[in-house]
Amino acid sequence: MLIDCFIIEKGFIRGRQHISEDKYDESIHVKFDEELPHQGLILPKWDGEKWTEGCGEEYLQKYIIHRKNLICNRIRKNVNRICLSIASELEQSNWINFPEDYEPEEIEEKKNQIREIRAKGKEIREKISATQSLEELSELDLNIIPLPEPEEVEGE
Helix, strand or coil: CEEEEEEEECCEEEEEEEEEHHHCCCCCEEECCCCCCCCCCCCEEECCCCEEECCCHHHHHHHHHHHHHHHHHHHHHHHHHHHHHHHHHHHHCCCCCCHHHCCHHHHHHHHHHHHHHHHHHHHHHHHHHHCCCHHHHHHCCCCCCCCCCCCCCCCC
């Protein structure tokens, strides 16, 4: 029978493998449960009985900076994608070729949407930069555009 387990070196996960029961060694293997052992842990460490947090303060600060950068980059990409979508909508409406056929208010509305989206993206990135912990970072609202309200189901 094969066992799904982690390969452990100095308490830290170094890999995962399927091995036969006769090759299982408690000094280098930890059986893999259905739930990942590192749920909520940044750098899971096996102390021989349970999983604990293995990262120190320096590692934690580097990890927070790395997470902030990843999230900021994702926000930038989303802002660009949304703004390009609006610009594409304008271009496809043939506004560029025949601007006289369109109401100036309609065009101004689209431009304002782009400005608002860019401003919201900048605001979110500033909030991300100001966070000091992973908890603060996880509590931020990262939605560039407000999410639609859930529709009420008839009969409720």
